[in-house]
Amino acid sequence: MSEPKVLNFMGRRHWAAAFSITLLLISVVSLVVRGLNYGLDFTGGAQIEVGYEQPADVEQVRTILTDAGYRDVVVQYFGNNTDVLIRMQEDNNPNLGTDVLALLSQERNDVELRRNEYVGPQVGEELREKGGIGMLVALGLVMVYIALRFQFKFAVGAVAALIHDVIIVLGFFSVTQFAFDLTVLAAILAVIGYSLNDTIVVADRIRENFRTVRRDDSLYLVNLSLTQTLSRTIITSLTTLLVLIALGLFGGELIRAFSEALTVGVVIGTYSSIYVASNILLTMQLSKEDLMPPEKEKADQDEVPSWLADPEDDKP
Incomplete structure (x- = not known):
């Protein structure tokens, strides 16, 4: 074969x-x-998601927030060009999302706040x-x-x-x-x-x-x-x-x-x-x-048993 x-x-x-x-x-x-490039889970900071009715301009959003004094602003599309994700190194502020929304609304009024999260650096x-x-x-x-x-x-x-x-x-x-x-x-x-x-x-x-x-x-x-x-x-x-x-x-x-x-x-x-x-x-x-599995120790097959070695022991 x-x-x-x-x-x-x-x-x-x-x-x-x-x-x-x-x-x-x-x-x-x-x-x-x-x-x-550690995300917010590891670096700490704020993460905000906003939505537009029409396609958004991420460079414009980044410029608005940077000019307003926010630090380390990262802006990117989130799934499509009408959803925008914003990350920034800011202290815990429950009103941060509302403040950002107010800034963006001055430029365009078709924006809404969808998410506002914060993760501490520790x-x-x-x-x-x-x-x-x-x-x-x-x-x-x-x-x-x-x-x-x-x-x-x-x-x-x-x-x-x-x-x-x-x-x-x-x-x-x-x-x-x-x-x-x-x-x-x-x-x-x-x-x-x-x-x-x-x-x-x-x-x-x-x-x-x-x-x-x-x-x-x-x-x-x-x-x-x-x-x-x-x-x-x-x-x-x-x-x-x-x-x-x-x-x-x-x-x-x-x-x-x-x-x-x-x-x-x-x-x-x-x-x-x-x-x-x-x-x-x-x-x-x-x-x-x-x-290979270890072989079990076997008695030497050539070894003569003691009862055969001395036949006088078997005599009546």
Whole structure:
């Protein structure tokens, strides 16, 4: 019987490693140089949403508020060109929304106040610190789980893939300077779960093939495992991406950042489960001996029992 066709994924593992290193370097450099564009959830300040009956001019709104003495004013469209979101670094003032509305009404009378929120800077700093700690704890627990369920080399590969995914998603938001808020942080934690699930499916198949296939070629066994799980990986990723694209297009501004972060995370997570985790397993020289269950200690079959060694004991 001819062997099934096995795709040579790992034949391009060196190119994949170079690609991953390039993305990581770009992400890290951008995070160090540019940082993240933290949203109101992390920086603190006021957020006001106003609506117009006719398309608004964000530059005009920004000029009006800046001339009025407001600090660090950021104005952008919120879903369409008649909804405007205003962020500014101001102290807690319950009447701020009313004051801003009065200023804007002097220029145009077709504006209405829809939302007025305030987040204190201490709360924002606490959210930022606890969010980072949450990601580190999640990665640590994942490593322990994979090491207990599979083997330590699988744990190293899985955690490396997760760190790879998180850094690249953060780098994407640093390069694009899209607002980084709590919804994006929640999306990154979801990316960890998604990528881990995909990696575990691949790892489980690798372990099974290393134990059952009568072949000692680690490269072949990893390629065989990736080929066998490819259809499942593609179907899962595509269906997830279709949902995320729909959310990004029709879900509105409130969840757009969430869908953007998850879309990038799903693409990178699918790539990393194939070319990062598996690549590290080969680099650490995974072998059949690593995955074989420990044999129980058996008595030496050639050892002569004591009752046969001295036949005089059996005489009546």
